[in-house]
Amino acid sequence: MIISILKNTALGLATALLSALPAAAAVGSNSSRNPITVIFFLTFVFVSLAITVWAARRSTSSTSAYYTAGGEIKGFQNGLAIAGDYTSAGTFLGVTAMIYVSGYDGLIYMIGFLIGMPMVMLLIAEPLRNLGRYTFGDVVSYRLAERPVRAIAGLSTLVIVIVYLISQLVGAGKLIELLFGLPYVSALLIIGGLMTLYVGFGGMLATTWVQIIKAVLLMAGTLVIAFLVMAKFGFSFEALFLKAITVHPVHKAIMAPGSLVSNPVSALSLGLALILGTAGLPHILMRFFTVKDARQARISIFVATGFMAVFYALMFLLGFGAIAVVSGDARFIDEAGKVIGGNNMMVLHLASSLGGPALVGFSAAVAFATILAVVSGVTLAGASAVSHDLYARVVRRGKASEKEEVLVSKIAVVGISIVAIMLSMVFENQNITFIIGLVFAIAASANFPILFLSITWGGLTTRGAVAGAGVGLLASLSMVVLSPAIWTQILHLKGAAPVPYDNPALFSVPLAFVVAWLVSVLDGSASGAAERAAFPSQFVRSQTGFHIETVAGRN
Amino acid sequence: MTEGREYQLMRHPAFQRLSTERLAITLCLAALIGVIYFGFIFCAAFRPELLGRPLSDNTVISVGILAGLAMIASGVAITGVYIVWANSRFDRLLLEVMDATK
Numbered sequence: 081m082i083i084s085i086l087k088n089t090a091l092g093l094a095t096a097l098l099s100a101l102p103a104a105a106a107v108g109s110n111s112s113r114n115p116i117t118v119i120f121f122l123t124f125v126f127v128s129l130a131i132t133v134w135a136a137r138r139s140t141s142s143t144s145a146y147y148t149a150g151g152e153i154k155g156f157q158n159g160l161a162i163a164g165d166y167t168s169a170g171t172f173l174g175v176t177a178m179i180y181v182s183g184y185d186g187l188i189y190m191i192g193f194l195i196g197m198p199m200v201m202l203l204i205a206e207p208l209r210n211l212g213r214y215t216f217g218d219v220v221s222y223r224l225a226e227r228p229v230r231a232i233a234g235l236s237t238l239v240i241v242i243v244y245l246i247s248q249l250v251g252a253g254k255l256i257e258l259l260f261g262l263p264y265v266s267a268l269l270i271i272g273g274l275m276t277l278y279v280g281f282g283g284m285l286a287t288t289w290v291q292i293i294k295a296v297l298l299m300a301g302t303l304v305i306a307f308l309v310m311a312k313f314g315f316s317f318e319a320l321f322l323k324a325i326t327v328h329p330v331h332k333a334i335m336a337p338g339s340l341v342s343n344p345v346s347a348l349s350l351g352l353a354l355i356l357g358t359a360g361l362p363h364i365l366m367r368f369f370t371v372k373d374a375r376q377a378r379i380s381i382f383v384a385t386g387f388m389a390v391f392y393a394l395m396f397l398l399g400f401g402a403i404a405v406v407s408g409d410a411r412f413i414d415e416a417g418k419v420i421g422g423n424n425m426m427v428l429h430l431a432s433s434l435g436g437p438a439l440v441g442f443s444a445a446v447a448f449a450t451i452l453a454v455v456s457g458v459t460l461a462g463a464s465a466v467s468h469d470l471y472a473r474v475v476r477r478g479k480a481s482e483k484e485e486v487l488v489s490k491i492a493v494v495g496i497s498i499v500a501i502m503l504s505m506v507f508e509n510q511n512i513t514f515i516i517g518l519v520f521a522i523a524a525s526a527n528f529p530i531l532f533l534s535i536t537w538g539g540l541t542t543r544g545a546v547a548g549a550g551v552g553l554l555a556s557l558s559m560v561v562l563s564p565a566i567w568t569q570i571l572h573l574k575g576a577a578p579v580p581y582d583n584p585a586l587f588s589v590p591l592a593f594v595v596a597w598l599v600s601v602l603d604g605s606a607s608g609a610a611e612r613a614a615f616p617s618q619f620v621r622s623q624t625g626f627h628i629e630t631v632a633g634r635n
Numbered sequence: 636m637t638e639g640r641e642y643q644l645m646r647h648p649a650f651q652r653l654s655t656e657r658l659a660i661t662l663c664l665a666a667l668i669g670v671i672y673f674g675f676i677f678c679a680a681f682r683p684e685l686l687g688r689p690l691s692d693n694t695v696i697s698v699g700i701l702a703g704l705a706m707i708a709s710g711v712a713i714t715g716v717y718i719v720w721a722n723s724r725f726d727r728l729l730l731e732v733m734d735a736t737k
Binding site for chain 1: 641642644645650653654657661664665668669672673675676677679680681683684686687689694695696697699700703704706707708710711713714715717718721722726729733
């Protein structure tokens with residue numbers, strides 16, 4: 081049955097896209113609307129659906145297979161998948177757009193994204209692998225009262241997942257709108273439908289392989305574009321940057337931090353969000369449960385970091401290449417003087433200018449694959465928070481069968497997709513990298529403090545953890561809503577925004593830590609004392625992992 | 636997975652030494668990243684003109700571009716240092732302790 085549903089969906093999608101072609105061709109002779117894109121895209125969809133069928137056949141009815149692919153993913157594969165999860169459309173499309181608009185500022189985001197990785201490895205990864213099974217809620221509730229802790233962990237995971245999905249879906253919607261001439265809403269529905277299929281039927285195994293393929297494709301696309309940029313400038317960095325400085329409206333200022341960091345508080349806040357946020361992103365944390373032990377977990381991070389370093393270094397070239405090559409090219413500017421399809425489409429215009437329709441087709445398919453893979457990973461993380469933390473443990477108090485839990489997870493996949501699609505219509509015109517900055521801030525404020533404290537500090541109690549996570553979540557969310565980005569740009573409220581900073585992390589992260597600490601210290605309850613007493617045993621397990629199937633380094 | 640095993644490990648001097656060593660290494664490396672990264676962010680926030688200065692008189696490439704690449708490289712290098720230590724020394728010593736407390 082599954083197979084036939086998948087087959088029908090693929091066919092339906094192919095027909096829909098192919099029938100959109102003539103319409104797209106009629107819209108204009110813009111080289112970015114071309115059949116090659118459709119062919120690349122359909123190939124990716126076909127291959128990824130085939131993987132989903134394969135994964136679904138290998139049974140996704142046990143929780144372990146569904147959430148973590150049975151812990152059988154190799155460290156190297158998981159490293160690629162983490163890189164895949166992490167190098168979202170926000171980087172490929174958004175960072176290029178950001179560098180195109182403001183030059184150096186775009187680099188600051190990228191550097192923060194990368195620097196978050198070693199932090200995950202040093203502070204979180206191995207204890208996380210040693211203590212958890214499916215979600216980071218497992219780890220935080222290891223010695224704390226399960227229901228309140230999982231409730232708050234599940235809630236903050238859901239919030240992060242939804243906001244992250246918005247950032248990705250906005251990019252996806254714009255991309256399909258531009259490429260196939262399909263309306264934004266239909267584009268959102270296609271992406272939402274595909275991700276529901278991957279995650280719902282294929283679980284973690286399918287999601288992981290979609291992620292790996294996407295990572296390789298993304299690297300290939302980036303390498304080709306970067307190579308062509310350099311070729312155009314005679315492989316001289318000097319010539320590339322000189323041209324970029326000459327044609328950009330602010331000239332030399334693109335080589336230095338500018339408007340993005342004109343406010344030092346915003347800069348520090350963004351920095352803090354990026355460096356600590358990765359360690360609180362549920363879909364990244366979840367990836368550590370797909371490998372068998374702590375050793376494989378650290379190998380995954382090393383592979384992921386190496387991969388991303390190369391990718392981000394190339395993104396420097398793509399961003400400045402976009403300024404140097406695309407600026408002033410009338411083909412990519414509409415009557416109002418704006419970039420066609422919005423700034424987020426910059427990388428495709430660059431591809432179009434350098435490599436013609438074939439390269440645009442490939443790059444668009446890559447961007448697409450990127451979005452699909454990332455939304456799948458994020459959705460799976462959200463669905464497991466709903467089914468594993470909220471449903472199985474909080475609502476059913478551990479009495480749900482595995483089958484029931486997996487079913488709830490699949491229903492959650494559908495629910496999360498619907499909510500995310502509806503919200504994506506509201507946030508249509510936000511820069512996607514900016515939204516991702518906010519996701520990192522919420523993750524750094526709500527998830528990271530209690531995860532870190534629960535692993536490292538024996539004094540943390542249930543009350544402290546719930547208070548810390550709750551305050552972190554509320555503070556970061558409300559500061560975002562009261563910031564100029566939402567208050568002024570989305571809600572169109574009169575007057576200055578109550579909070580002048582775009583990124584809340586500088587305030588909300590320390591606040592979450594202080595609240596968690598203070599409430600724990602003041603917690604005189606007997607349960608609190610028992611939780612403190614349980615720490616040494618948890619510590620030994622977090623260091624050794626001896627209670628799980630294997631010990632690091634031994635097969 | 637008996638309760639006894641954990642307490643045996645916990646009191647084992649080799650395990651204590653090992654976990655102290657791990658704590659020291661991870662904290663040092665994390666602090667190093669923090670210093671490098673926030674040094675960069677502070678510079679971007681308070682002295683952006685330092686990053687905007689050209690590397691030399693005959694180039695337009697700024698100090699900031701090189702600093703950015705160096706930041707990325709340092710992220711990989713620090714990850715590399717940790718993994719080499721953990722895969723060779725930590726895992727080996729941990730196995731020894733584990734075998735000793737069986």
